[in-house]
Amino acid sequence: MDENVTKISQHLLKLKALSDETRLDIISLLANGPLCACDILESFKITQPTLSYHMKMLTGSNLVDSVRKGKWMHYSLNQAEFSGLIDYLGRIPKPENRPVVRSSCCGGMDSCDSQAEQVEKP
Template identity: 55%
Template structure:
């Protein structure tokens, strides 16, 4: 898989202010959907959509707790994503700018 497409779902999930707020809330610990709803002021169906985006991206884990879902940050994924972003914005020996054939691809 193309390295740029690997984290595309994560980038898309982070591209919405409501999802960023939810992720920020979850940084304090696991929350049920009802607790998230109290703080984001959206409908249950809209929350379900946002949580689907966050869980499918791998940023958030969901665990069934009775009739509710409990959500938490997937620190393994967030650590990998941070490492990936640091690799993109930091020059290294295998950086795309150091490989002549890849430079040609950039110009296309």
């Protein structure tokens, strides 16, 4: 598999993990330092199975590391992975810097623009 495709897939997994409000809140907590699962449970007033689901998403994306200490899991933010995602997002070209590729199927840009005008008019 192409290395670039693999990296994009990894970034998509991270973005999916961050696409939930509770998981974003957990990330915010962990940004202040490692926490025991019991502390996270208390902070959110959620059930243990719900926390396990969210932590599985975050650890599966490598944004969060976990270590078992006794009967409890302790979680910490994986700064390197999180920074890598931020760097990746920062490298996505802004629309004004991205080349537009027009297909020749509709006669090029002039034809596409006139078609768009016709659609916009009632």
